[in-house]
Amino acid sequence: MxxxxxxxxxxxxxxxxxxxxxxxxxxxxxxxxxxxxxxxxxxxxxxxxxxxxxxxxxxxxIFTEASKYWQWYGNSLIISGLTIVLSLFFSSMVGYALAAYDFRGRNFIFVLVLFIIMVPFEILMLPLYKLMISMGLIDTYTSVMLPLIVAPIAVFFFRQYALGLPKELMDAARIDGATEYGIFFKIMMPLMLPSFAAMAILQGLNSWNNFLWPLLVLRSNDMFTLPIGLATLLTPYGNNYDVLIAGSVMTIIPIVILFIFFQRYFVSGLTVGGVKG
CATH class of the missing domain: 4.10.280 (MYOD Basic-Helix-Loop-Helix Domain, subunit B)
Structure with a gap:
């Protein structure tokens, strides 16, 4: 002792x-x-x-004269908020399907997910960029969010977490006449709340700090996110430290709030999701 x-x-x-x-x-x-x-x-x-x-x-x-800063702040909030919601929704459904249903090609799809996780995003940027151009989405919120909506790491995590859910609940719900969507949204999703909290923090942090991809697809100053906007303050002709330093401190606030809001489930979500096989 x-x-x-x-x-x-x-x-x-x-x-x-x-x-x-x-x-x-x-x-x-x-x-x-x-x-x-x-x-x-x-x-x-x-x-x-x-x-x-x-x-x-x-x-x-910042609060009186730096109007562009708050425009960048709003862009980042919108993009990160939508990315979190859409990523949790679609990634959880894909991960749950890979864990709960036995269908032909399931293991192959899971192997593809693992393969994509191992491929650096920098390798995928050029084909993704050409895809955004062909779809006419350059300089829009959609172009920034689209590659992150179904994140391979989130699919893998939700799949691992869903493997530990009791399938007897699914069978009982089917006997009671519940649809497959009803089983997921009304029964399984509440049981997966810790995994949603963990992924909300990780996906929110990734989207909030994302720099290289938005730098490629965003063209106008009004559409810039915070990382890009703050980077433009450092130029060969002068450095606006008034906004850069204080603005960088302000960027920490949303991530801290997000972590405080979900930290109750964060550790348990990562632990349970990481040990299921």
Whole structure:
């Protein structure tokens, strides 16, 4: 018992130190967001600061003059929100079908899903880009969301999670006259809530931080997402640190809210979904 307590204490201290080290960049970013832009250009970002130099001018500038920033913010919120909802809906149905139904070609489809997971997205970007051009979807929300709606990693995760669901419930529902869609939406989906929470966080984080694909398919400044918009502030002719640093801090807020909202189910969803075979 004593050895177990010592092990727990050592593990807690170790991971606490690792967490603090991992949070250093965020601490530095938050502190720098209160510094004048001129001081940032002279000394860069650091954890050391002069309390008398800190102010709210950067945030005041964002809320009063940086109208484009909020347009980018809105674009990211719309794209990420729709991507999360559509990805959870379609990916869960595909994963559930691969786990719950025995049909010809099921294992082959699952192998294809695993193969696509192993293929880097950069290899798929060119054919996807040509597809978006042929469909006339360039510079639209749809072009950004479409490749992420049925995410292979989400299909794999939902399939693994659904393998652990009791199929006796499906048989009982069929006896009561429930349709296959009714079984999924009314019986199985509530049982899969932890997996939905875990995937909502992961898919939301992936969509919110997505940079390369939106950079390819979005053309106009009004359609830019936050990662692209903030990147445009760094130019050879000047760097708008007033918006860049404070705006970067503001981009963390939606992900933190998303995690707080779903963290109750996050660990259990990942654990159960990862061990089913």
């Amino acid at each position: 004593k050895q177990q307590k010592v092990t727990t204490w050592v593990g807690t201290v170790f991971f606490g130190i690792v967490s603090i080290i991992a949070l250093f960049p965020i601490f530095s970013l938050i502190i720098s967001s209160f510094r004048p832009s001129s001081e940032l250009m002279r000394n860069g970002m650091s954890l050391t600061f002069n309390l008398s130099e800190l102010n709210l001018n950067n945030y005041v500038y």
